[in-house]
Amino acid sequence: MAKMMWDGRFQKATAADVAKMNSSLGFDQRMYAADIAGSIAHATMLAAVGVLTDTERDAIVGGLRGIQADIESGTLAFDNGAEDIHMFVEEELTARIGEPGKKLHTARSRNDQVATDLRLWMRGELATLTAMIGELTTTVIAVAEAHTSTVMPGYTHLQRAQPITFGHHLMAYAHMFVRDLARLADAGARANVSPLGAAALATTTYPIDRAMSAELLGFDAVMGNSIDAVADRDYVVEVAAALSLFMMHLSRLSEEVILWSSAEFAFVEIDDAYATGSSIMPQKKNPDVAELTRGKTSRVFGHLLGLLTMMKNLPLAYNKDLQEDKEAIFDVVDTVRLVVPAFTGMIATLDVREERMREAAAGGFTNATNLADYLVTKGVPFREAHAHSGALVHYCIEHGTVLEDLPLEVFQAESDVIEDDVYGFLDIDACVARRNIPGGPAPAAVVADIAAVRSELATLRISAGAQ
Numbered sequence: 001m002a003k004m005m006w007d008g009r010f011q012k013a014t015a016a017d018v019a020k021m022n023s024s025l026g027f028d029q030r031m032y033a034a035d036i037a038g039s040i041a042h043a044t045m046l047a048a049v050g051v052l053t054d055t056e057r058d059a060i061v062g063g064l065r066g067i068q069a070d071i072e073s074g075t076l077a078f079d080n081g082a083e084d085i086h087m088f089v090e091e092e093l094t095a096r097i098g099e100p101g102k103k104l105h106t107a108r109s110r111n112d113q114v115a116t117d118l119r120l121w122m123r124g125e126l127a128t129l130t131a132m133i134g135e136l137t138t139t140v141i142a143v144a145e146a147h148t149s150t151v152m153p154g155y156t157h158l159q160r161a162q163p164i165t166f167g168h169h170l171m172a173y174a175h176m177f178v179r180d181l182a183r184l185a186d187a188g189a190r191a192n193v194s195p196l197g198a199a200a201l202a203t204t205t206y207p208i209d210r211a212m213s214a215e216l217l218g219f220d221a222v223m224g225n226s227i228d229a230v231a232d233r234d235y236v237v238e239v240a241a242a243l244s245l246f247m248m249h250l251s252r253l254s255e256e257v258i259l260w261s262s263a264e265f266a267f268v269e270i271d272d273a274y275a276t277g278s279s280i281m282p283q284k285k286n287p288d289v290a291e292l293t294r295g296k297t298s299r300v301f302g303h304l305l306g307l308l309t310m311m312k313n314l315p316l317a318y319n320k321d322l323q324e325d326k327e328a329i330f331d332v333v334d335t336v337r338l339v340v341p342a343f344t345g346m347i348a349t350l351d352v353r354e355e356r357m358r359e360a361a362a363g364g365f366t367n368a369t370n371l372a373d374y375l376v377t378k379g380v381p382f383r384e385a386h387a388h389s390g391a392l393v394h395y396c397i398e399h400g401t402v403l404e405d406l407p408l409e410v411f412q413a414e415s416d417v418i419e420d421d422v423y424g425f426l427d428i429d430a431c432v433a434r435r436n437i438p439g440g441p442a443p444a445a446v447v448a449d450i451a452a453v454r455s456e457l458a459t460l461r462i463s464a465g466a467q
């Protein structure tokens, strides 16, 4: 039977099954540094307002620093049977320094403590995630830059649609990732406020200085309502949602890499270091990084829904259900941290088969819209031009050829406004180059876009780093 710190009003010890169910130390131990930082700030503030003596504060701070050092050197294990990381640290502190350790929890509750710890822990993780996703985005942009003139088919309905460039296609993802980074920065800024001092739910009778502990911990402000401070976990949901959106984007790119690396597409070859083999089929080279990214996206989505569902029926303020937030957000963060470096390496080392992309773009009548556009320049209304171009595509399919190889007589039999200059319109590079519109696929437009996204990224990473 476990001995609990709160057992003064109890006549019986906690049943072992209950202690096991109640315990979160197994997973919340990873917040030890945040918990210790929060306690140091709290003790420092308590001494400043006269609730602790300077001597007591020094003993507490020294004890806490010793605990942190011992955890980090591996000499202190999380095995004192404590219920959670907060109890673990406090019990260990009291075992080490005696009386002053018992005063640390003055004017505080585990409810504001856990909310503080989680915000601090998340702030550190967001810095790492931002750097990783920034690196991925930089890599995607670098590959795009090498392929601003690499023609490939653009798709709708997974049917060849119009010619684009590989650089243009990849830059679509760079834009998505930049928005994902902006969402993370935004969530991080909103999360960086201090719940400390809310105590259980109704603050405290001691003359605490919440602004001081907030500042010591690098928070931008103090939370304005003590009930909100301990009851809400919207900051956890926001990060899970922002990372879900990011994973959704990454999963779409994964799906494309999987398609592109198939023999049917053969647009890219994944580097040996980023592919895997089969235990039975010697010829296989599998895109496991992309597949696992797609697969793990589902579990990130699952946690988001789990968090929302866990929250939706909770009366204010704290309920123990909230302990469930941690495994969810920890796994979301761990999953993204696992996936992104491998994915970045896969993209950086991708062998792009430019000739295959060009063949696919030239073979799929992706220039049929350009033919219609050509007829429009000759005064034909677009709807009629569309019909002429469609009829010529049909002719090509019947005769096993492509538009750019049709003799002029065939064009003229369909529409007598067509002249020799049509071939210049049908050339695949010309089709792309003519779409030199901001946001478009022409090499010049993609070059301009790359510069714009790079500067957006630089601003974002600076502001994320400054938090």
Ligand code: ARG
Binding pocket: 024, 028, 084, 110, 111, 114, 318, 320, 322, 323, 324, 326
């Ligand atoms: N382990 C708890 C959690 O993660 C800490 C807060 C416990 N508070 C309480 N009143 N039981 O939520």
